[in-house]
Amino acid sequence: ILNVEQSPQSLHVQEGDSTNFTCSFPSSNFYALHWYRWETAKSPEALFVMTLNGDEKKKGRISATLNTKEGYSYLYIKGSQPEDSATYLCASFSGAGSYQLTFGKGTKLSVIP
Amino acid sequence: ETGVTQTPRHLVMGMTNKKSLKCEQHLGHNAMYWYKQSAKKPLELMFVYSLEERVENNSVPSRFSPECPNSSHLFLHLHTLQPEDSALYLCASSTRLGTTNEQFFGPGTRLTVL
Numbered sequence: 763i764l765n766v767e768q769s770p771q772s773l774h775v776q777e778g779d780s781t782n783f784t785c786s787f788p789s790s791n792f793y794a795l796h797w798y799r800w801e802t803a804k805s806p807e808a809l810f811v812m813t814l815n816g817d818e819k820k821k822g823r824i825s826a827t828l829n830t831k832e833g834y835s836y837l838y839i840k841g842s843q844p845e846d847s848a849t850y851l852c853a854s855f856s857g858a859g860s861y862q863l864t865f866g867k868g869t870k871l872s873v874i875p
Numbered sequence: 876e877t878g879v880t881q882t883p884r885h886l887v888m889g890m891t892n893k894k895s896l897k898c899e900q901h902l903g904h905n906a907m908y909w910y911k912q913s914a915k916k917p918l919e920l921m922f923v924y925s926l927e928e929r930v931e932n933n934s935v936p937s938r939f940s941p942e943c944p945n946s947s948h949l950f951l952h953l954h955t956l957q958p959e960d961s962a963l964y965l966c967a968s969s970t971r972l973g974t975t976n977e978q979f980f981g982p983g984t985r986l987t988v989l
Contacts, residue, residue: 813974
């Protein structure tokens with residue numbers, strides 16, 4: 763995988779449902795994986811920065827896991843609320859000497875009340 | 876509020892105009908970034924500054940000219956743009972350069988080139 767891929771591109775869930783989506787990234791020369799949450803007409807905000815294989819991070823109802831050997835990360839939202847509606851971006855740093863975060867296109871989540 | 880502000884929020888310009896985008900961060904960060912998001916494309920890094928020195932320039936056309944007069948301010952000077960340059964331009968900052976430093980983004984400038 764040369765680019766950062768996110769799936770699905772979009773999804774709609776009912777309020778109260780739990781959901782998850784995937785980020786795939788190059789596993790070679792991996793340094794860090796970032797997750798950002800971007801609400802419409804607002805600024806992207808960092809959720810997690812992950813570096814260690816097998817790491818799991820949690821913030822409220824949102825959690826993320828990381829598999830650096832196979833190059834994927836999952837983001838989970840438990841009991842989705844309408845305020846969780848946003849685009850979720852992941853980005854990876856890979857390659858020594860580069861300060862470039864390579865972003866995926868994002869997963870747009872809509873939570874239906 | 877992320878502590879990063881951008882002005883203007885919206886800009887319409889002709890291909891012969893010269894304009895500037897401004898970014899200011901109130902976080903005491905040492906690194907600042909310009910990103911571009913075109914329709915249906917991921918965020919693309921344009922420029923990176925660390926302590927007012929440019930450290931990365933991702934083959935951006937010379938019609939985009941960045942300026943970082945101090946660690947709190949970042950400008951993107953625009954001249955003779957093309958309609959395909961219409962996009963959302965985001966500024967971001969981080970405490971320092973590094974792979975584990977989360978970036979704090981501004982709300983962006985929506986640019987339309989006629």
